[in-house]
Amino acid sequence: MSTGDVITSVLNLLAGIGIFLVACSLMSSNLETLSSSKLRGLFSKASKNKLVGVGIGTVGTAAIQSSGATTVMVIGFVNAGIMGLEQAATIIYGANIGTTVTGQMVAFGMSGNSGVSSTVIFSALAGVGGFVTLFAKKDVTKHIGGILSGFGMLFAALSMMSHAMNSFAKLDSVKNFLASINSTILLILIGAILTAIVQSSSVMTSVAITMVVAGLISLNQGIYLTMGSNIGSCVVALLAGLSSSKSARRTSFIHLFFNVSGVILFAIVGTILDAVSDGSYGYGGLFGRIFVGSPQIQLAMFHTVFNVITVILMLPLTGLLIKLVMKLVPETADENNKDDFRLKFVDENMLKTPPIAVAQVKNEIVHMSGLAMKNFNMSLKMISNLDFSTEEEFQRTEKEINFINKNLVKFVVELSRLPLSEADYRYLSTTFHTISDIERVGDYAENILEYATVLKNDGNGFSTSAVSEIEYVKEKVNELYENVIKAYVDGDKEAYEKADAIENKIDKITDRMAGNHITRLNEGICTPIVGAQYMSLASNTERVGDHLFNICKAVKSSIYM
DSSP states (O other): OOHHHHHHHHHHHHHHHHHHHHHHHHHHHHHHHHTHHHHHHHHHTOOSOHHHHHHHHHHHHHHHTOHHHHHHHHHHHHHTTSSOHHHHHHHHHHHHHHTHHHHHHHHHHTOOOSSSOHHHHHHTHHHHHHHHHHHOOSHHHHHHHHHHHHHHHHHHHHHHHHHHHHHHHTOHHHHHHHHHOOOHHHHHHHHHHHHHHHTOHHHHHHHHHHHHHHTSSOHHHHHHHHHHHHHHTHHHHHHHHHTSOHHHHHHHHHHHHHHHHHHHHHHHHHHHHHHHHTTTTSHHHHHHHHTTTOHHHHHHHHHHHHHHHHHHHHGGGHHHHHHHHHHHSOOOTTTTOTTOOOOSSOOGGGGGSHHHHHHHHHHHHHHHHHHHHHHHHHHHHHHHHOOOTTHHHHHHHHHHHHHHHHHHHHHHHHHHTSOOOHHHHHHHHHHHHHHHHHHHHHHHHHHHHHHHHHHHHHTOOOOHHHHHHHHHHHHHHHHHHHHHHHHHHHOOHHHHHHHHHHHHHHHHHHHHHHHHHHHHHHTTSSOHHHHHHHHHHHHHHHHHHHHHHHHHHHTHHHHHO
8 A cells, every 4th residue: 555545544544433422422412402301301310220210321322422511410319419429329320321323324334245234225315315304394303313423424434444444454564463453451442532532432333343343453463452442432421520519529439430340340350361362262263153153243242241240230220330439539528518609400410411401401490499489488477477487598598599590591591502413402592581580589588578677676566457458468379389380380271270260369369468557557557667578578479470370371372383
């Protein structure tokens, strides 16, 4: 080969790797969007049952074709306090199994000896998907086109990498150099470093498969490179964990220790087998005998078997693994600082999986609304009884509401820029108004607390009948809130209609409160100062009802249409 041929082969290899990465990203994003509702349902079923966790991780990763995305998403759940370490660990185990699907697809695509290569047939899907995306009118069809394009590009990239590998295989110097790298540790290290650079174990596994098929490296070398890729794949999770809470860092270390433990165990067993049998009964010899004449299948199957066995061995040791990471990243006295606010259900790591993030935004909004209602109820209690024992808790909750308001809006803005389904975009467009409505409920609660302070300073309070009216309207506002949240979360049309009726009733109640106040004022039961605070309270309560009802009104079209 001439120097020009070598340069061309190197460029082809780089182009193939680049296209492979883009293809994986294209497939992953479109699969996520297309299966968003199913993914949400899947991850919401995460339980303390270890096998369920492994199953969720396996299916979820196979569905979105990215173990990195699954792991980062799990770190986001842990960081938000939604998921415990044990649940996270089992899902990560499953993600390692799910990620082997890509290698199996690659091996299958490179198999066959017909006149027309299966790789070429699959590559043609890139064009089919491109036409589908170009001419499709429905979002669902466009996403299907995107998946087909990504799938086809994946095999087009494999074809480019295979051609490059075949060219290198003609160079004795390259073959001799690669043959000299027979150290197990060195091969694992190379696999880990290269995977960390491209941040995709799928790419490293696919490159190893093409090298084995081209005869550049032996099956045994490919096996150890693939094992190393499992360690290198932890880099994405480690980076995500370092910028998050201690719980998230513990999760990223669980991922690292799990993968490293599996590699160490298999490396030791493999070395012993190679030594005792002179290589004939090592991993290469064993899988070579089982899957005769198909090096791509041999390596892909090893990758799957390796991850499945590692999960089986590590599953009973999950408790010990959690204890280890807890000691490595211990709790500190200031870890649960009461003034250290954070979003409870969303985390920037969740932006890696937009459809899941959308569901978590809804949970965060419900959480924020609960805080606003908590303050509203506290403010009514304080103005009724002039008991300010909960004022400090009220002020802290108000600060938390303001924190969520500011940071959740930022998160939604970032999320809105990512690829999502039309329904998700439509929902996100309503969240800005919803967050504002909830924040206003908190503000009205603050106003009511101010009215209570005026009454206390004046040395007056509401009459018994006025307090009864406040209790009654408070009961109706809470009833309204329950139905609003049911309609908002579940898309319950009946709850929406109930909320509408209750909101209208609250309007009438607050009007009646104003009329009753005038009567009490004329009868001398209350003073003008007390009456002014009562009128303001009634007005603010009516507006709280309006803002609560706005929450389900904002998403009515996206729920029912």
